[in-house]
Amino acid sequence: MMTFNLHPANRAAKIIDAPASRHYTCLSLFNGAPEISYKRGELIFDARHQGQYIFLVTAGIVKISSFYQNHEMLHDYLMPDEIMNGEAVFSTQSQELMATAATNLTRVKKIPISSFREALEAKPELHQEFISHLLRSMNRTRERLLRLALLPAEQRVIHFLITHTEKAGRRVGFEYVIKPLPTHQEIGYIAGTGRQTVTTVLNELRRQGIVHFNRQYLLVRNLDALKAKAAL
């Protein structure tokens, strides 16, 4: 069943303001929406709360997970410029998925799914771009599962670092700043390992001069060296 009702509190989110140029993109649909900030661990949506929205991540990291026999299971994690809850455009069944902030200073924008659908119907050229967003999300999950099956824990941590640096690292000279930084606990959760392993791997990379970090941020000093250590 599809629901198109607009939430009264979010009538202001009747967004879809025409961009200056004639060129629409899926991301530009979020232009008029305010940013909402979350602290680590805070719930962004679940099946019964806020599920009627589609989100754009603008800062930090969001993890999509569900509970299976009281075990929290990671489905996907999202970084800036990625669309969240996109599947809900086609089905209202979000099958008990929930989204929580994995870092402090995580920020998202949201628009009602009904508005997003209307925009897709009004501008068919958006379809292709939207589908490519969904496919990228699928590929991320597929590759993460592949690494989980094939690579040792240290490699998975390194892969997380590379992916996150390229997606959300702020370039400073030849180095990259990652901020906000997930806790070792969260990195372990994403990479499928324990926090002690993450700590050990990061300290070893620091000893080699490839990264530098404290509790606020992480600096990738030598991305090429980091990539050279990655097996896949």
Add this chain to the structure above:
DNA sequence: GCATTAACGCACG
């Protein structure tokens, strides 16, 4: 070996 868990001390915010 490789990795996970428990446990404890420590240090930031």
Add this chain to the structure above:
DNA sequence: CGTGCGTTAATGC
């Protein structure tokens, strides 16, 4: 003073 980090020891595959 709680939460997260660094380390080590014990255990399993």
